Amino acid sequence: MKITVIGTGSFGTSLAMVLVDNGHDVHIYGRNSAVVDEINEQHTNVNYLKDVSIPEAVKAVSNLEDSISHAEIIVLAVPVKAMRQVTREVHAHLKAMHKKVLLVHVAKGLELDTHLRVSEIISEETDDETVQDICVLSGPSHAEEVARRAPTTVSAASIGSDGAKVIQDVFMTQYFRVYHNDDLTGVEIGGALKNIIALAIGVLHGLNFGDNAKAAIITRGLQEIARLGTRMGANPLTFLGLTGMGDLIVTATSMHSRNYRCGIMLAEGRSVEEAQQEMGMVVEGVNTTRAAYELATQYEVEMPITKVLYQYLFEDISQEEAFYALMMREKTGETDDLKEALQQQYKEWTRE
Numbered sequence: 001m002k003i004t005v006i007g008t009g010s011f012g013t014s015l016a017m018v019l020v021d022n023g024h025d026v027h028i029y030g031r032n033s034a035v036v037d038e039i040n041e042q043h044t045n046v047n048y049l050k051d052v053s054i055p056e057a058v059k060a061v062s063n064l065e066d067s068i069s070h071a072e073i074i075v076l077a078v079p080v081k082a083m084r085q086v087t088r089e090v091h092a093h094l095k096a097m098h099k100k101v102l103l104v105h106v107a108k109g110l111e112l113d114t115h116l117r118v119s120e121i122i123s124e125e126t127d128d129e130t131v132q133d134i135c136v137l138s139g140p141s142h143a144e145e146v147a148r149r150a151p152t153t154v155s156a157a158s159i160g161s162d163g164a165k166v167i168q169d170v171f172m173t174q175y176f177r178v179y180h181n182d183d184l185t186g187v188e189i190g191g192a193l194k195n196i197i198a199l200a201i202g203v204l205h206g207l208n209f210g211d212n213a214k215a216a217i218i219t220r221g222l223q224e225i226a227r228l229g230t231r232m233g234a235n236p237l238t239f240l241g242l243t244g245m246g247d248l249i250v251t252a253t254s255m256h257s258r259n260y261r262c263g264i265m266l267a268e269g270r271s272v273e274e275a276q277q278e279m280g281m282v283v284e285g286v287n288t289t290r291a292a293y294e295l296a297t298q299y300e301v302e303m304p305i306t307k308v309l310y311q312y313l314f315e316d317i318s319q320e321e322a323f324y325a326l327m328m329r330e331k332t333g334e335t336d337d338l339k340e341a342l343q344q345q346y347k348e349w350t351r352e
């Protein structure tokens with residue numbers, strides 16, 4: 001198929017490689033012409049993927065209109081904060097061309113202010129005349145490992161009933177296994193909120209709090225992700241899958257993760273702005289912590305780790321205060337909320 005990836009960053013580049021390996025005719029659009037030239041001439045993208053040789057079949061382009069006229073499927077691989085503007089531009093070109101495509105995004109975060117999931121942003125900026133379906137591809141998939149063709153598993157979900165299965169076919173290769181999942185909300189919430197927990201674990205690592213504390217934050221973090229997710233309509237089981245526990249493990253335990261590394265930098269004394277600047281790549285967990293904290297307040301869901309990280313990032317609470325707030329909060333049962341969500345889900349299944 002003819003596919004255009006929008007975004008010549010780390011994940012966009014590695015996905016373009018997967019698609020070329022799978023026999024597709026792939027263009028990758030980048031706004032930075034130096035990166036576009038580097039991909040076409042050197043077959044590298046050193047600022048985003050070190051020691052990676054990009055197949056010559058990946059054709060980089062710097063003209064958005066041309067890249068869209070090429071595509072039957074468009075993969076949006078830009079950060080959440082750019083998603084609305086990029087989608088708006090893509091939609092305008094599609095409209096002018098009287099063209100309809102399948103859209104798939106791979107971004108992991110929530111929009112600041114609106115708190116929307118990425119498929120909801122895309123929905124707002126497109127219509128049925130330009131878009132067949134809106135899909136997400138998400139799961140434990142560090143770009144650095146995908147680009148060296150290391151075995152990777154992800155999930156696809158979509159607004160319509162067909163998109164996810166088309167995306168499963170399009171991306172699936174020997175080393176990149178794709179599942180489909182009918183829980184779009186759960187897939188997007190898991191992918192977005194794991195970045196908060198990875199950032200928090202990075203801080204713990206930097207402060208040398210130890211492995212017990214890391215296990216606690218990963219486990220309790222998954223609980224609070226599931227708590228908010230199920231209140232937003234997600235299936236609780238999704239959080240035990242690739243886009244929940246899977247992505248949380250890969251992000252909260254790996255030096256590939258920008259969120260984890262950003263947490264370490266914060267613990268070493270860098271400001272949020274300095275850490276993001278030094279990273280040179282997107283750290284979605286910062287904005288998503290703010291959005292999730294506000295959503296938790298709106299839905300009246302308890303998210304103690306998200307709240308403490310929010311205060312650490314934006315309100316300057318001390319490490320001691322953060323530690324005390326988590327360890328000495330009111331006593332609770334371990335599985336109470338999740339039990340309720342599972343009972344609710346079970347009622348839905350048995351009604352069907």
Ligand SMILES: NC(=O)C1=CN([C@@H]2O[C@H](COP(=O)(O)OP(=O)(O)OC[C@H]3O[C@@H](n4cnc5c(N)ncnc54)[C@H](OP(=O)(O)O)[C@@H]3O)[C@@H](O)[C@H]2O)C=CC1
Nearest residue numbers: 007008009010011012032078082106107108142143281282
């Ligand atoms: N890296 C990973 O391992 C994974 C990342 N993701 C998710 O994918 C999304 C993208 O991440 P990733 O590729 O890593 O990010 P990077 O920071 O590596 O790259 C972002 C890319 O988006 C481009 N970009 C930013 N704003 C615009 C814009 N307005 N118009 C066009 N291009 C734009 C940047 O261009 P420029 O170079 O000019 O700044 C850059 O090429 C994130 O939401 C991330 O969470 C998901 C799974 C794995």
Ligand SMILES: O=C(CO)COP(=O)(O)O
Nearest residue numbers: 139140141142257258259
């Ligand atoms: O989502 C990722 C792996 O699945 C990458 O996480 P980071 O954005 O923290 O690097």
